[in-house]
Amino acid sequence: MSQAAILDLRPYLFSIAYRMLGTVSDAEDVVQEAYLRLAGATDVEHPKAYAATVTTRIAIDTLTSARVRRERYVGQWLPEPLLSDELGPEERFELDESVSIAFLVLLETLSPLERAAFVLHDALDYSYPEVAAVLERDEAACRQLVSRARRHLDARRPRFEADRDQRDRLANAFLAAAADGDVAALEQLLAEDVRCVGDGGGKVPAAAKPVVGRTRSARFLAGLVRQADRLDLAARATRVNGQPGLLLTAGEYVVGVLELEIADGQIQAVHNVINPDKLRHLGPVTDWDSLRVGR
Template sequence: MPDVRPGLAEEYDALRPRMIRVAYAIVGSRAEAEDVVADCWLRLVDADARDPVRDLTGWLTVAVARAATDVLRSARVRREEYVGPWLPEPFVTTGTGTAPDPADRVTLDETVSYALAVVLESLSPAERTAWVLHDVFGLGFPEVAAVVGRTPAAVRQLASRARTHLAAQSPRFAVDRTAHQAVLDRFLAATAGGDLDALIATLDPDVVVTSDGGGMVGAARRPVHGADRAARFLVGLVAKYVGDVEIELLDVNGAPAVGLREDGVLTSLVVLTVVGERATRVDILRAPAKLAAVEAQA
């Protein structure tokens, strides 16, 4: 490896959290995002040795986005063969009952909420990258074009299509952390108590419940639609738990969520999308490999 210019490592470390957010928004996996950013450090050292990089933020953003897009294209093949619904790997921190650091709120809540990460999966890799880079991280269309291999005009169209698609599917009215936590508390009390009426009242009439078991553990192979069916599914799922279940408060992509542990092992991660006073989505991550990745984030 070439000698590292003094100060370059410190500049990279300062930008690393932002770059992980860029990569995560594109690939939907924190582990893969961290791998992408680590690989780009090696590329940066080589490039800087040849010709000192003046705009480190711009260079890294383009390099990370290009590498992440390549990873996403490869991952799409695997995800098409996945058993049951595929949910993104969440960005998890241990809950403390307080809001995350303000810096995390800017780069996490506003850009890659879990609800948004789920919807982003419906975009093509080029649409996803164009929207993330332009609408979220503020890159110009010429820079985005260099990443996705299209003309600036084509990238403008990609971002526009993605914007329209996301507007149709993303939650229209965000709630604050307190309101989100209140719905989560009601949801937990109703499911734990097997109270169907209370649970239905917590769910939006058009709620969608998605469970990702990866074919390794019990999970619904298709999303469950509608409050009544969803409530019965959720109560039935809870009834299958035996023994002591520990409920752990977590932050998933900047919002309150819960993990369920059996004998100390994380076996489920439950994430709500809240609009108003009800949950419009319930995403249940049960795939062991993804939960192991969550544990590694601690």
């Protein structure tokens, strides 16, 4: 395959790898390895299908080893966030509900083969014969993989507000209430069983378990805002994995990314990624120890 053809396909291949792995760093490694293999391929009749097949198979192998690392992960594991306005040309693809942080976390509960079959068929609209060709399984087996994945996901699949304007209005109301430290206003915006999940990776202080419930979460979030004020952090509204969110910075340094999961006119979950290793693709990250000392 020509270098130009492979470069044109990179955003698509990255979208496959990221859905499979939930980490930008691993997805980029998969795409790079796929690039090396594709560059040596000749007489490829269907370049896009062939490139997707190579990428998916590498991602399956990578996910198997990544699972071992995640079993040893300190605290709550969340995917590495993607910001719509921060994606480079080699990574840019449409961010939708299939790459939301909540959904990627749910995909972690599937086996690598189930995840690949589900991503290809349900997220990327591959037919069952096409899925079978990629996974080197017969069509009946691939139907079973997708069926098992759906059964596993359906009961816990996150809900999202279909109306983007409604999501943005609720996100703006959340930002205003949080900025004012208004616990009562925050409570009105949160679902009764809302979950707040923080990922510090053992490198930055974060709640060891999710904070669950409207009142507890409102107080917890107000506390986070007070801490951000003490550290003089700036918050910029952005879209995180296709959902409303915030980018937290200290000067030129990235401190954290917060995503809101919104459905039924309420915030169902808040995901806060502050592990610096998961933010490096967004720019220079801050040293939290020096940040606290400096303030």
